[in-house]
Amino acid sequence: MLTSSEMKKKILAPGILTIQFLVLMSYSSIAMLTFLSLYFKHLGGNPKQIGFLLGLFPLAAFLSRPFCGWLLSRYNPKKVVVAGLILILVMTTMYLFIQRLDWFVVFIRIFHGLGFSIFILGVLFIAILLVREEDRAYSIGVVSTGFMLPLLVIPFLGEEIIKKFGFFLFFLSAIFLSALPLLYALFAKIKLPRFPEYSEARSAGFLRLLRKRRVCLIFLLTLVFEIGLSASLFFVPLLVYGESPMRAGYYYTFLGLTAVFMRLYGGKRFRFWGSPRLILPALYFISAGGILIYLSYNNFLLGLSGVIWGIGVGILYPHLSALIVEGVALREQGKMLSLFASSVDLGFALGPLAFGWISQSFGLRATFIVLALFNFLSSSILILWGKSSLFKKE
Numbered sequence: 001m002l003t004s005s006e007m008k009k010k011i012l013a014p015g016i017l018t019i020q021f022l023v024l025m026s027y028s029s030i031a032m033l034t035f036l037s038l039y040f041k042h043l044g045g046n047p048k049q050i051g052f053l054l055g056l057f058p059l060a061a062f063l064s065r066p067f068c069g070w071l072l073s074r075y076n077p078k079k080v081v082v083a084g085l086i087l088i089l090v091m092t093t094m095y096l097f098i099q100r101l102d103w104f105v106v107f108i109r110i111f112h113g114l115g116f117s118i119f120i121l122g123v124l125f126i127a128i129l130l131v132r133e134e135d136r137a138y139s140i141g142v143v144s145t146g147f148m149l150p151l152l153v154i155p156f157l158g159e160e161i162i163k164k165f166g167f168f169l170f171f172l173s174a175i176f177l178s179a180l181p182l183l184y185a186l187f188a189k190i191k192l193p194r195f196p197e198y199s200e201a202r203s204a205g206f207l208r209l210l211r212k213r214r215v216c217l218i219f220l221l222t223l224v225f226e227i228g229l230s231a232s233l234f235f236v237p238l239l240v241y242g243e244s245p246m247r248a249g250y251y252y253t254f255l256g257l258t259a260v261f262m263r264l265y266g267g268k269r270f271r272f273w274g275s276p277r278l279i280l281p282a283l284y285f286i287s288a289g290g291i292l293i294y295l296s297y298n299n300f301l302l303g304l305s306g307v308i309w310g311i312g313v314g315i316l317y318p319h320l321s322a323l324i325v326e327g328v329a330l331r332e333q334g335k336m337l338s339l340f341a342s343s344v345d346l347g348f349a350l351g352p353l354a355f356g357w358i359s360q361s362f363g364l365r366a367t368f369i370v371l372a373l374f375n376f377l378s379s380s381i382l383i384l385w386g387k388s389s390l391f392k393k394e
Contacts, residue, residue, distance in 0.1 A: 015130045015190045016139050019123050022181055022188065023146030026085065026119060029092055029178035031150035032158045032170070034252070035237055036095075039167050045101050047238070047364065051356020053101065053109055054234050058348030060113030061120075065342045068121045077122045077129075078190060084119030085182040091115055092178040095171045113345075121341050126190060128325060128337060138273065141263035141318035148263070148313070151256030156249035159237075210339070217386030218324045219343045221279060221379065225316050226347025228286050228375045231355040232293065232309065232368070239293070239364055240302070250303040251293075258310025263318060276323060276390045278315050283379035285312035290372030294365055323390075 040050045071080045091112035098105055123143070131139040154177075161170045210216050233252075240246040289309035296302040324340045359367040383390070 016127060016142060018188050018190055019127050019130075020143045020146050022081070022185060023120075023123055023143055024149050025146075025177070025181035025184060026088065026116075027147050028150040028154050028180075029088070029174050030116065031154040031252070032174040032177055033092075033095075034155055034233055035158045035162060035170070035248075037234055037238055038162060038241065039098075039170075040101060041238065041241070042167070043098075043101050047235075047356040047359045049101060049356075050238075051234075051352040051354075051359075053105055054356075055349045055351070055353040056106060056109035057113035057116070058230065058345045060110040061117035062342050062345035062349055064114045064117045065121070065338050065345070068118050068341075069338045071118065072122065072125055077126050078185075081119055081122035081126070082182070082185050084115050084117070084122060085178075085185055087111060087115030088119060089175070089178045089182055092171075092175050095174065096168070117341070117345065121338065124321070124337055124341065130190075138318070140321050141273075141314075144317045144321075145260045145263050147317070148256040148259040148310075151252040152260075153253070155252035156247075159247065159249050212389075213386050214389040215324065215336070215339065217382060217390055218320055219339055220382050221283070222316075222320050222340060222343040223347045223350075224375060224378045224382070225283065225286065225312075225320070226344050227351040227354065228290065228371055229309075229313060230348040230351030231371055232290065234352045235355055235359070235364065235367075236293065236302075239296075239368075246296075246299055246302060248302075250299045251306040251309075254303045254306030255310040255313065256306075258307045259314035262311060262314025276319070278319060279390070280379060280383045282312040282315035282319075283375060285309070286316075287372045287376040287379075290368045290375065294368040294372070 037050050037054060040053060045053070068080075071083075091108055094108050098108070124140075127140060127143050158170060158173070161173055210219065236251050237248045240248045285308055289305050289312065292301060292305035292308055296305055321337075321340050325336045355367055355371065358370055362370060
């Protein structure tokens with residue numbers, strides 16, 4: 001465990017804040033599109049159809065991970081990042097031309113997910129190359145605030161734009177936000193460390209890595225976490241749809257604010273930051289947040305549920321992403337990061353798909369209780385199964 005003096009020596013590697021700002025600007029466009037479910041409902045979609053279309057984005061990202069890994073092994077990661085941002089901009093522009101829920105929407109969602117997959121794996125790979133192993137949880141926590149900071153403002157902004165100006169200006173705003181990171185990436189300078197000499201040692205395959213209990217455990221825990229997060233992010237707007245006193249923006253703002261505080265302040269000051277012992281309590285916070293969403297009939301409770309979710313989300317992403325590459329040889333880190341990103345994508349794909357199907361039988365609000373129970377039981381069982389491998393270094 002780090003001493004207080006060691007904690008004070010934590011500094012960010014050069015380039016980390018550049019990566020964080022790039023993620024922040026890129027995810028602002030994605031955060032705006034969290035209200036895409038309202039547009040699909042406007043076009044006549046039911047929860048099952050909406051869940052399917054929303055799930056296509058992360059499913060495409062999940063299936064494209066081997067291709068993204070191949071790109072990173074062949075090309076400069078900064079060029080890979082730019083290529084992903086170009087595809088994101090093109091696909092975001094095409095949302096303007098959606099008039100009905102057909103195969104055109106499927107095409108857009110698939111290639112939008114591919115673009116984001118290319119981009120995010122590229123920036124995470126650069127971030128890992130820039131930092132020391134002992135600073136990884138803190139640095140990745142800082143980078144991943146780029147996913148949370150847009151939630152403080154952008155969903156509120158998107159909700160207001162839809163209510164006052166309609167969906168056309170809503171999509172124009174998303175296009176503008178997706179163009180900014182591309183312009184920034186073209187001019188930003190990031191000095192990457194020199195790669196080590198090529199090694200003839202055979203790199204382990206994905207299936208062989210997954211057979212390791214610790215890797216499999218982190219993969220499954222990430223999957224559970226992201227299923228819950230994606231379902232809540234996409235379906236909270238539908239929960240408050242038509243209930244005029246409630247605003248979905250409160251949920252996103254407080255979730256983002258709390259997660260950012262946990263990652264910046266907690267990562268810098270908390271002596272226990274980076275410990276795997278935080279994983280299970282964080283998952284329990286997410287379960288409690290799901291229950292509170294079910295009980296939310298006013299903005300105060302909805303905002304409070306965002307705070308509870310934010311504690312769990314603020315802890316889980318940087319810890320799980322750092323733990324999966326901990327003690328791994330450099331030639332394997334790209335694959336381990338790809339596995340982690342795959343579990344994130346798969347969880348984000350399965351979350352809205354499952355939520356949409358279950359809500360058809362139980363109703364939208366009651367499905368948040370089902371989600372909370374799933375998170376609580378599955379995370380408890382997984383930790384019991386893999387406890388010895390997860391805590392073996394403590």
